[in-house]
Amino acid sequence: AEANLDGRGPITYVQGKDNNNVVRPFIEKWNAAHPNEQVTFKEQTDKADQQHDDLVQHFQAKQSDYDVVSVDVIWTAEFAAKGWLQPLKDKMAIDTSKMLEAPVEAASYKGTLYAAPKDSDGGILYYRKDLVPTPPTTWDEMMEMCSIAKANNIGCYSGQYKQYEGLTVNAAEAINSAGGSVLDKDGKPSLNTPEAKKGLENLVKAYADGNIPQEAITFQEEESRRAFQSGNLLFHRNWPYIYSLITTEGSSAVKDKFGMAALPGADGPGASSLGGHSAAISVYSKNKATALDFLKFINEEEQQKFFANQASLAPVLASLYDDTELTTKLPYLTVLKESLSNAVPRPVTPFYPAVTKAVQENAYAALKGEKSAEQALADMQKSIESAGAGS
Template sequence: MKSRNFLLPAATAGILALTLSACGGGGGGTTGGGGTDADANLDGRGPITYVQGKDNSNVVRPLIEKWNAAHPNEKVTFKEQTESADQQHDDLVQNFQAKNVNYDVMSVDLVWTAEFAAKGWLQPLKDKMAVKTDDVLKPVVDGASYKGTLYTAPQSSDGGMLYYRKDLVPTPPKTWDEMMSMCSIAKANNIGCFAGQYAQYEGLTVNASEAINSAGGSVLDKDGKPSLNTAGAKAGLENLAKAYADGNIPKEAITYKEELGRQAFQEGKLLFHRNWPYVYNLATTEASSTVKDKLGLAPLPGKSGPGASSLGGHNVGVSVYSKNKATALDFLKFIMSEETQKFYATQGSLAPVLTRLYEDKELVAKLPYLPVLKTSIENAVPRPVTPFYPAVTKAIQENAYAAIKGEKPVEQALSDMQKSIESAGAGS
């Protein structure tokens, strides 16, 4: 089999830990001098440690070698975690709780930002610790922030896209209803119509949130409270449940995570497929792919235009317990630089955070999906931003899965989802 040089999006690397640690001791406590941990060591310079999950695409080590060559007195050591997102999350929590000064800078999944910021573990990136975000895509900045304050530096983004068979559908659908009307083409060709990721795992939170947001609803309102008893939320989840019931979403798709769906599409078994950008390289280069010359790309279809993709990606945070925050800040700026962002894109197929790179002719020539991805990210909505995310995602997965399979009426599933999220603390 061809070796694969790609990173699955953070949303799919594993199911997040489902229970927040009860013994968290929020950081941001007082230091010996009477200030807070966030006030300390702002001018500190020296060696730092960078913590991230497994470097499957070999993007971290070359960058650190480059940094270390230019900063011999402020070298970065790479602490590599496992591939599993839940294990990465737990490792960070344990080291934050222990106030480990050797976890200086870490890669933070978007959905962990609110939890870590609320507990006082992440250094606010403002005043002396500010980074420039003028040229960063707005949804990416929003996803790196909590309650209006930037807590992580944008590192890489991601957005869902619609892959389709351009030999069967010359013009891609712009709306969900239009796409469903094209399912007759799939039936005429004896293939499935549409599939995303509907197994009961983190990817279902992504897909259910996209469906709800694209239909005009939202899982949480602007105050962080559940908002599922709405016409928009009902329409979104109903779109998935109805499509599954009538066969427009094939029955086997209830087991699909990213890879099963990708393989089905590449084998010519689907007309439309929702997935992340990493699929493009594999679908156009793998010897087994039957869609190499038939692959079309479009934004996800919404209610009346582009849908609301769930925003993916990772950002980089600084621990409030770091002793060398000035060095850590410079390292964040290095990660956000245009040169590093181009390297992430070409070496790791990671979506840039800088707006101007989506119009970079040289980069677009190498990665033709970038213009579509830009539309996806510009219309993207982060998964629910809440310090109670592990419990929230569990409630979404369980109830969306039951609704799609027809085990619960959509209204009941949304009502149960609402109650579960409220009881987790997000409704208070």
């Protein structure tokens, strides 16, 4: 990791599909100012697991052609533990003092920063403000309001409950919001607690009694968005990206009838699962000095504003959440700031793929009624321990 720290010259930046056309313009801007340190964009697919595997293959082959890579917040610990990411300390340090805490925490492993937070993301409660003028602040309050959904013949609440990464997000949010946690601060599973049980049981009970509609067991982000957007849900948990779709799509039945709030918790705002991406420097890069300057460029206010305006990506700089130009265009930023200040990264562990598998499979079995919440958590605990995260 000490090699090529002073190297300067062309670099390659690797990121998933540029759907909102944000990557090319900011790279063009960099290139115009750095004729001898040009950045080439290597575009991956839009599937997160394929992006992950592509990065792993390049790192394993120790290839120097992936200089700066975009890493999902859940990959940082895995890549750092394998020694693939350049630690951002000493002469490679970046200033994180103006950033939100949660994304910085998610970009760190064992107390060292390994990536520059680039954009953040947190879960938000969307609600029908025409039917519920004041959103619930606790889970129990929300469940009581389900009578309003019944009276209007629509579903009450849904997140994403298909067996995939989104279910890990939703199960972790339920557990964290009830005061529990999937892993403790030493990275060991801590699922056999009354808080974890209460959290998972909240979902299981709501699904069993119909407050979460039956079809929600097939929902990923897009299916659940369509259910809310077509007017079939009173409350809905999703990421901020759906805001622009609900407000602009012609088919939207709730364009001006919805509000956004923090996810409800046990006795106040709950804990959102943190999403988002960071930019990391490969230890195999030959031009790390250029790469470091490029990370600092990504973190500048001007680029952060551009990401927010162009792709409704949540900035990592705290000050932008009070920027009037941005909050006028993206009114949800104030809600998102609250969500992010209560956000908890998904379990930070190099064994993340095994952890998420254990959480998804067991939470899904509990929702379907194949296991009690208690049994599901005990099995989750066992699987994570045997995957090595308990040692």
